[in-house]
Amino acid sequence: MDEMLVAAQDVKKVFRTGDIAVEALRGIDLEIGSGEFMAIVGPSGSGKTTLLNLIGALDVPTGGRIVLFGRDLGALSRSERAELRLRSLGFVFQAYNLVPVLTARENVEFVLELQGMDPKKRRARAEETLAELGLGELADRRPSQMSGGQQQRVAVARAVASRPGLVLADEPTANLDSDNAQALLQMMRRLRDEMGMTFVFSTHDPLVISYASRVVTLRDGEVLSDERKDTCG
Amino acid sequence: MTSASSVESSGNLSIRYALRSLGRSRRRTGLSVLGVGLGCAIALFATAFMRGGQTMRVQAISQSGYGHLRIAPAGWEQSRRDELRLQDSAAALEAARDLEGVAVVAAHVRVQGLLAFGTRVAGVQLLGVDPAAEPQLNRLVRTIDEGRYLQAGDEGAVVVGKALVERLDVELGDDLLLTLTRADGEMEYAMLRIVGIVSTGSRTIDETICHATLADVEKLTGLQGVAEVSVVFADPQQVAALSAELAQRVQGDEVLTWREVLPAMGGDEAADRAFSSFFIVVVAAVVILGVTSAQLTAMLERRREFAVLMALGLGERKLVGLVLFEAVFMGALGALLGLLLALPLVWHTATAGIDFSAAMGDDMTVMGVFFDPIIYADMGLWMLPYAFGLGLCATLLAALYPAWSATRLDPAAALSQRDA
Numbered sequence: 001m002d003e004m005l006v007a008a009q010d011v012k013k014v015f016r017t018g019d020i021a022v023e024a025l026r027g028i029d030l031e032i033g034s035g036e037f038m039a040i041v042g043p044s045g046s047g048k049t050t051l052l053n054l055i056g057a058l059d060v061p062t063g064g065r066i067v068l069f070g071r072d073l074g075a076l077s078r079s080e081r082a083e084l085r086l087r088s089l090g091f092v093f094q095a096y097n098l099v100p101v102l103t104a105r106e107n108v109e110f111v112l113e114l115q116g117m118d119p120k121k122r123r124a125r126a127e128e129t130l131a132e133l134g135l136g137e138l139a140d141r142r143p144s145q146m147s148g149g150q151q152q153r154v155a156v157a158r159a160v161a162s163r164p165g166l167v168l169a170d171e172p173t174a175n176l177d178s179d180n181a182q183a184l185l186q187m188m189r190r191l192r193d194e195m196g197m198t199f200v201f202s203t204h205d206p207l208v209i210s211y212a213s214r215v216v217t218l219r220d221g222e223v224l225s226d227e228r229k230d231t232c233g
Numbered sequence: 234m235t236s237a238s239s240v241e242s243s244g245n246l247s248i249r250y251a252l253r254s255l256g257r258s259r260r261r262t263g264l265s266v267l268g269v270g271l272g273c274a275i276a277l278f279a280t281a282f283m284r285g286g287q288t289m290r291v292q293a294i295s296q297s298g299y300g301h302l303r304i305a306p307a308g309w310e311q312s313r314r315d316e317l318r319l320q321d322s323a324a325a326l327e328a329a330r331d332l333e334g335v336a337v338v339a340a341h342v343r344v345q346g347l348l349a350f351g352t353r354v355a356g357v358q359l360l361g362v363d364p365a366a367e368p369q370l371n372r373l374v375r376t377i378d379e380g381r382y383l384q385a386g387d388e389g390a391v392v393v394g395k396a397l398v399e400r401l402d403v404e405l406g407d408d409l410l411l412t413l414t415r416a417d418g419e420m421e422y423a424m425l426r427i428v429g430i431v432s433t434g435s436r437t438i439d440e441t442i443c444h445a446t447l448a449d450v451e452k453l454t455g456l457q458g459v460a461e462v463s464v465v466f467a468d469p470q471q472v473a474a475l476s477a478e479l480a481q482r483v484q485g486d487e488v489l490t491w492r493e494v495l496p497a498m499g500g501d502e503a504a505d506r507a508f509s510s511f512f513i514v515v516v517a518a519v520v521i522l523g524v525t526s527a528q529l530t531a532m533l534e535r536r537r538e539f540a541v542l543m544a545l546g547l548g549e550r551k552l553v554g555l556v557l558f559e560a561v562f563m564g565a566l567g568a569l570l571g572l573l574l575a576l577p578l579v580w581h582t583a584t585a586g587i588d589f590s591a592a593m594g595d596d597m598t599v600m601g602v603f604f605d606p607i608i609y610a611d612m613g614l615w616m617l618p619y620a621f622g623l624g625l626c627a628t629l630l631a632a633l634y635p636a637w638s639a640t641r642l643d644p645a646a647a648l649s650q651r652d653a
Contacts, residue, residue, distance in 0.1 A: 086546020101253035
């Protein structure tokens with residue numbers, strides 16, 4: 001593990017609905033270094049997605065501290081967290097969540113435009129990224145014209161096009177068959193190997209776990225185990 | 234890659250996203266645009282009619298002897314005393330004539346008196362006029378039924394309205410006995426010969442018309458000088474600006490607008506404007522509420538999509554910009570539709586007018602002002618900025634709450650609601 005990207009110290013998260021309080025995370029300590037290919041696993045309700053949202057600066061912890069790329073998330077405003085997500089993070093969601101009115105290329109370009117990239121450069125970057133992921137022929141298709149596997153690969157292209165340091169993927173293979181899931185994981189591992197990106201997955205999928213170089217298991221909002229593997233996939 | 238697609242992609246992607254988003258629910262977008270369009274059309278027609286009526290009101294007043302402005306003696310506005318005279322009549326007339334954009338300048342003096350013929354008597358307000366200028370100022374005296382209007386050099390001559398002639402049972406060439414009170418309190422008598430009879434079509438006005446020359450009235454009253462100078466401008470829109478300029482040139486006297494000379498008419502105008510504004514505000518409010526509802530529904534439907542975009546780094550300002558841009562586009566389309574709907578109606582009303590004579594009767598006179606019973610709408614280029622201003626403002630206001638709601642979205646919470 002090289003540079004430290006994420007440092008979570010005694011992170012707690014409590015969700016309140018009326019008088020009912022649910023402790024989703026009960027003091028998580030976790031460090032994620034550059035270049036990791038890490039899976040966060042655990043049963044439903046164990047806190048995987050909550051932890052991923054906190055690491056992704058989408059939410060703030062109720063207690064504890066998360067330092068992401070050297071910045072304490074608790075000290076950042078909403079707009080500063082949005083800017084941090086834009087510049088440093090990529091997201092892949094279970095349900096793909098591509099913008100339905102945009103083509104594959106436009107979906108990828110959208111993030112680049114938010115970053116203020118020149119139109120010609122962002123188009124070239126989007127096409128290059130799609131081509132790298134074997135999606136060149138799908139560039140002008142809208143999500144409704146693509147299969148689930150294709151959409152998820154475009155979602156990965158969208159997440160990595162800006163070359164973020166950290167890509168967070170929430171159950172990325174949940175809606176894919178095993179062939180598509182395997183292709184997706186190989187693609188993401190290649191991106192890790194070639195571009196040095198760090199991937200963190202929340203998953204139930206044994207296939208994802210088999211590809212991961214590190215597996216953190218959560219149960220009832222706590223880290224049950226943190227296992228590093230010498231070989232994977 | 235084709236050059237066409239290259240050009241297409243060089244545009245702003247956010248704008249393309251916003252425009253295509255409007256196409257997701259074409260029925261909802263169409264209904265919103267229709268709502269904005271109908272609102273704009275109603276407001277355009279109401280405003281065009283109100284503006285037309287207002288223009289005709291000012292025209293009727295200014296052409297009924299009142300002018301757009303009046304130079305009056307200091308204190309006249311409060312006292313309304315006919316015996317007050319301008320401090321320097323010649324200077325006031327010169328100042329008015331020298332003003333740029335002036336079409337007509339006419340001097341007046343007024344005195345109350347009794348006209349008698351045989352045993353028949355009528356109370357009148359005798360108006361002393363400049364015979365050359367008065368027909369240019371006052372359209373009513375252009376309607377000579379018999380004889381002629383006053384001429385320079387006339388002495389002991391009077392022009393009266395047809396209704397007054399009928400009341401006194403006189404005819405052209407008859408001599409009327411005028412009785413009035415001089416400035417020194419003494420009674421004054423004079424014989425005035427009828428040289429012209431005016432028939433305006435309004436019995437009310439025809440009962441009031443009794444004009445003699447300025448020189449005759451000065452001699453009869455014993456008061457020298459002019460009591461008022463009425464000014465008509467070529468462009469009525471300049472009245473406010475030129476009023477201030479004229480006031481600076483006239484020393485010791487005051488410059489009054491027609492609203493100050495006829496405060497009741499000014500009140501009517503203000504009431505009309507207030508009603509028109511209230512009506513337009515109500516229409517705009519209905520449009521705003523309708524569009525707000527549609528935009529809010531659209532925003533709620535895209536809650537998850539906005540959450541994804543926020544997760545990817547879309548900032549609150551940009552998100553507000555996207556929602557407002559969609560509203561602006563809808564507003565522009567609505568304004569265009571409003572113009573298309575309103576133009577034929579406004580054009581018809583501007584050319585054919587709406588005839589109120591059946592509702593108002595034949596005698597459309599108020600305070601000596603003869604109003605045309607057919608009101609024409611004001612159709613002009615003002616409609617373009619008005620429609621787009623109204624359409625854009627209404628839709629922007631309507632989108633403010635949905636846009637604000639979008640920024641309050643918690644992306645983590647929205648994303649945790651799994652798709653079915």
